[in-house]
Amino acid sequence: MVSRTIPVGPFDLVVFGGTGDLARKKILPALFKRFCSGQMPAPSRLIGAARKNLDNKSYRDFVRQALCEFVDEAACDATAIDAFCKEIQYISLDAGGPQGWDLLVALLNDDKVRAFYFAVGPGLFSDLSLRLHQHGLVNEYTRIVIEKPFGHNLVSARELNKNLAKYFGEQQIYRIDHYLGKETVQNLMAVRFGNMLFEPLWNAQYIDHIQITVAETIGVAGRGDYYENAGAMRDMIQNHLMQLLCLIAMEPPSIFEPDAVRDEKLKVIRALDAVQPHHIVRGQYTQADGFASYRDDVENPRSKTESFVALKCHLNNWRWAGTPFYLRTGKRLSERDSEITVVFKDTPHSIFGAEAGRHHNELTIQLQPNEGITLNVTIKEPGPGGMRLIDVPLDMSFAEALGPAADTPDAYERLIMDVIRGNQTLFMRNDEVEAAWAWTDPIINGWEVRGDVPKPYDAFSSGPDDAALLMSRDGNSWRGLKN
Ligand code: BG6
DSSP states (O other), X not given: OOXXXXXXXXEEEXXXXXXXXXXXXXXXXXXXXXXXXXOSOTTOEEEEEESSOOOHHHHHHHHHHHHHHHSOGGGOOHHHHHHHHHTEEEEEOOTTSSTTHHHHHXXXXXXXXXXXXXXXXXXXXXXXXXXXXXXXXXXXXXXXXXXXXXXXXXXXXXXXXXXXXXXXXXXXXXXXXXXXXXXXXXXXXXXXXXXXXXXXXXXXXXXXXXXXXXXXXXXXXXXXXXXXXXXHIIIIIIIIIHHHHHHHHOXXXXXXXXHHHHHHHHHHHHHBOOOXXXXXXXXXXXXXXXXXXXXXXXXXXXXXXXXXEEEEEOBOSTTTTTOOEEXXXXXXXXXOEEEEEEEEOOOXXXXXXXXXXXXXXXXXXXXXXXXXXXXEEEEEOSSSSSOOEEEEEEEXXXXXXXXXXXXXXXXXXXXXXXXXXXXXXXXXXXXXXXXXXXXXXXXXXXXXXXXXXXXXXXTTBSSOHHHHHHHHTTTOOOOSSOO
């Protein structure tokens, strides 16, 4: 199978926060890999910008180190790294003050795409935007890239969007939700809209319920300050799980283009019903052998922040009325497992009699790890003695089916290149972000008003017992994730 990449023209990528964690772990390795695939044509440049007083040589040494640490050994070729480093420059610059900006202006003196990656805390987004504007760095070739959190609630998200809109058109703003850059997440759209098989059945008439799980084994150590103010609701549900829900539930856009796709996603978020307090379970992990509890990780013995959320929600529209969506995410769970299961309804009548039992189909889309799709179908149990039915998986592991072509680029490689190409399909629009907060805020405010305390759960389990209850009350059970 030949892999096809769409060529890009020369560009400058300026990374504010060029010496930070996001640059080291994600942006630099991603750009290096694209460089190796010939997607950084001369005279493209990577310009690192940060407060640290470094010269080009010491920044290039920093980049080399980051690549050795975060790029697979096989891809880490010394000659390629040398060639990549030649395209790198560094400017010592103060986001909130005058230092360094004239140098940046002097460097960016031509008419090619210039993308400014705000790999800094959200507190600096507005300052950086203002400075870019004041120094005349915003023109038709300018794009900015920002990372979540896009606000802490609806009010702050609106404020942020308003501040950005003072200096940039919406078509220049790329809000990254890295889940949208994942190959298998995009596959959701391919599976739904590239096959005739599923779409006619993709509605409340045939689908009993849909489950979305994003489980992690890691805790929050090292990010305690951020996480304690966010919790799983703001950190994962408001964005990543919401995006997965949108892709699973949206109407087919007429064309795979940015606003057509984002219009449909927005309609899903706006159709979400308010979540009933008894349809949501919060949890907090306790300590396990050699692993600190959540409260120890964030150094707050009275923390009421959740490291786990499970909830049931409904969409108020014709396609989905009556079909519950169950969402679950958490840290320090039994395994790293992200999957979506579409549970179809039982067959309406069994011609094989009561003994054969009632059966239904299930479609599981495994997002990570071990990307693949499984469709459970009902067949006759082999052997004599009557018509007994069993459910067996039609399994497709992408790695097995596609071989080396299944080695897909990291989400950041795809997303950075989409910024350069000017394709916003996989980025969140201002109204999507605001709509997601408008749905999330009342849930979080309700917890605050009621003084809700998350339920403790054993580290490396499947979460609090109440999460299982949320399902069993409806006669359902969670798929995936061992107990
Ligand atoms: C980030 C969250 O957005 O996504 C983290 O802030 C989380 O808390 C991470 O661990 C999960 O991403 P992935 O790609 O590892 O599933």
